[in-house]
Amino acid sequence: MVEVSLTSQISELSSFPMERAHGCPFDPPPELRRRQQEEPVSRIRLWDDSTAWLVTGYEDQRALLGDSRISADPRHDGYPHQTPGSRARRAVSRTFISMDNPEHDVLRRMLTGNFVVKRVEALRPRIQQIVDELIDEMLAGPKPADLVRAFALPVPSLVICELLGVPYSDHAFFQRLSRALISRDSTPEAAVEATRELHEYFMKLVRDKRNDPGDGVLDRLVAGQVADGALTMRQAADMAILLLVAGHETTANMIALGTLALLRNPAQLAEIRQTGDKALIANAVEELLRYLNITHSGRRRVALEDIEIGGTTIKAGDGVVLANDIGNRDERAFPGNPDELDIHRKARHHVAFGYGIHQCLGQPLARAELQVVYGTLYRRVPTLRPAVPFEEIRFKHDMLVYGVHELPVTW
DSSP, X not given: OOOOOHHHHHHTSOBSSOOOOTTOTTSOOHHHHHHHHHOSEEEEEOTTSOEEEEEOOHHHHHHHHTOTTEEOOTTSTTOOOSSHHHHHHHHHOOOGGGOOTTHHHHHHHHHHGGGSHHHHHHHHHHHHHHHHHHHHHXXXXXXXXXXXXIIITHHHHHHHHHHHXXXXXXXXXXXXXXXXXXXXXXXXXXXXXXXXXXXXXXXXXXXXXXXXXXXXXXXXXXXXXXXXXSSOXXXXXXXXXXXXXXXXXXXXXXXXXXXXXXXXXHHHXXXXXXXXXXXXXXXXXXXXXXXXXXOTTOEEEEESSOEEETTEEEOTTOEEEEOHHHHTTOTTTSOSOTTSOOTTSOOTTOSTTOOGGGSOTTHHHHHHHHHHHHHHHHHHSTTOEESSOGGGOOBOTTBSSOSBSOOEEEO
16 A cells, blocks of 8 residues: 655645636636535645635534634634735734634724614714715716726725724825735735834824824724723724724725626616615625625634534634635525526625624624615616726735725626
């Protein structure tokens, strides 16, 4: 018998992330569908030749995301880092989304009140004003326009800057560094430098707010938890970076990618454009979140104890990747051809925002922004259409947050 080396066994495993099918940029890679049907819990090889368990079933993913034996802390051996850059960045900056309880809950509770539905709903008129003003500017400008730069990126950037109490005039600085943090190609040095620059900026802003407080989320943290000694200035800066980057990158990509998906489904776009039913708009947002899954690199965890899931035992110290994009296409959870966009589907139980203690803190804000955008843009610009062939649109296969680099449109 010929002994097979561990290195050879690892090299034979499929690499993750996997490639999408040519011409199907809205769908998860076909290999994920095969595994969901045939090997719902299976081994994969990561960029550094480490291995992890890939979990593809919707119910299995929710079970693990709600299990305290699974850790989000990247300091544990076996944690499946996304890229060399993300591993280096997490070594120098730590926020509550990469912590476990009780530490996680202590820090998260400092922010929760800022994102409850009642407070977010009070922001809706301002969100509407921002959306209308940006549409006015786009319509008054040249055609074609890049929907990403003219609209999709400024909407959530303006909202999150105002909410945090951060000058929007610095948006070019934030967006440049955000791109460095979420690029798959960023070197460890580039990721650490981007983190350092953001830390330097926010540490100065925290100091300024101690002397001249405003009414933003960051101002309240400084006046409350930092002043009381419950939070250090560095922790406040870490929180601000997390909220700023996550608060504009994810929603901006959903705006542009969702618009493109609707343009490819004209009957459903027409229904959204013509409806006055806010419930239908809200339902369409949930279905687009399910269908598109811009967090396309999987949620990363590491097992603290042996766990049996889907008939497979995940050993303590094993990395786990929960592929939420294919989880949201699981027919057992979303019957009626989950690979098709259907704005009437009841999809709110999707895992686009995660599940369990780490479920996205800002999801009420993201939902409100997307509802305003999808309920306004196509009504105000009824002839909106792509200005280039679909095949020429560049999708963000090279980024940790999926979307399109540009979306040239005309009307």
